[in-house]
Amino acid sequence: MKVLWILAHPEPRSLNGALRDEGLHTLKELGHEVRESDLYAMRWNPVVDAADFGHDPARRLVVGAASERAHAQGRLSDDIAAEQDKLAWADTLVVQFPLWWFGMPAILKGWFDRVLVQGFAFGLTGERGQVRRYGDGGLAGKRALVITTAGARRSGLGPRGVHGDLEDVLFPLLHGTLWYTGVAVVPPLLIPSADRHTPAGHPAVLAELRERLRDLPTTPAIGYRHEHGGDYGTDLVLAPHLAPGRHGLDVHRTDRGGPPTSPSR
């Protein structure tokens, strides 16, 4: 694999730092190639603004159009272009972060906001004139593993846990960002009760991480539906015969919400 490892944590001497170190070491030991985006170490700027696109601030900024134009003309700011080069190189992404307010730390959210611009990651048109999206897109063919540490207990992030099921809570990232741009995502690795973690507990967690990384090339991805597989109508609503009468985010998964209408590609 060619792995891009993206980490968002302010403290290298943390559990997250230990996980990253172990992860990179394990991948290299297994013979994989690794590149890294340690966002805090890079002092990554997460805020989309006109300067990203060389946009004249006197004119109204329309983010989608300005970013697409700047990408097409090679005028995106250097820090964005450098991350896009890493993404283009990688076949596998590892996205690691502490779960803050049930989502990504801002520095990481802003990596996606700034790097996945229109014309690069999405907004591309396929051979049949369709918009390439959900299972297809600028990042098609890549795979991703999300690793997150949480203060919460595992049961609280389970299917009926008070915080919501982790895969539902992460739906905007797993489905709305990664799958949207064509990336197949394997089930996330949760490290719960992270605040109560002591170095004495690290070996068990690090062993689980090593196992997930070793198995990553063959781990089945979450079965999100393809947009153009026949499961959705032109209104983008799931066909009534699929997961009939049900709603909730699971209906968009063939492994929980029923099989697809037809082979998806």
Place this chain on the structure above:
Amino acid sequence: MKVLWILAHPEPRSLNGALRDEGLHTLKELGHEVRESDLYAMRWNPVVDAADFGHDPARRLVVGAASERAHAQGRLSDDIAAEQDKLAWADTLVVQFPLWWFGMPAILKGWFDRVLVQGFAFGLTGERGQVRRYGDGGLAGKRALVITTAGARRSGLGPRGVHGDLEDVLFPLLHGTLWYTGVAVVPPLLIPSADRHTPAGHPAVLAELRERLRDLPTTPAIGYRHEHGGDYGTDLVLAPHLAPGRHGLDVHRTDRGGPPTSPSR
């Protein structure tokens, strides 16, 4: 009402800018008091780091503990303290943003990351020794309206739409952040197909906004369950007799997942 209006958009000459201007004008006209956090205009820093807490960078940073200590000792950085003062003043929050990657722009995510620190918004203990959370907390008694513009069509963000139902997609904000800290949230206001919006279409959208703001004091909140109302076990899992056999984020709502076990407060 005393309203804190939080906006995250880089372009004041946008649909979002028009919505904000109209919203503030309407609220004042109705006799409400208004304060504003225009995050782009403020050049808000969204990245949590040691400097927020006056933390010695030579020592390991544990974000939760360091932020709680700094808050208790009045040592949080000035920009965070100023936002906390606005929050303490307000009884109502309006949180307005364009939906980027099915979530908040990084600059807004980092407002929550930095401002809602332990000991201020959460991590407080109630009279019975319980952790005040989900329907209770440092922001208890306040109400919030989330306003979001999206490139997507309305049907795609509906109950069986390909993007996921908007209230599920926003669950980390509505439930995991606002309700978690005690804020009651009314159904969000979605402005769909925002990329196709022209100034000619503004009047209809602005009228809808005015109506939502006029009705806000009496709009029923989403019926999220209280953590300590008897609906959850000590493992934080929903009791089996509630929404039996079901999962998905709706089970945490008394208006969709069945009534609560007992009066929640």
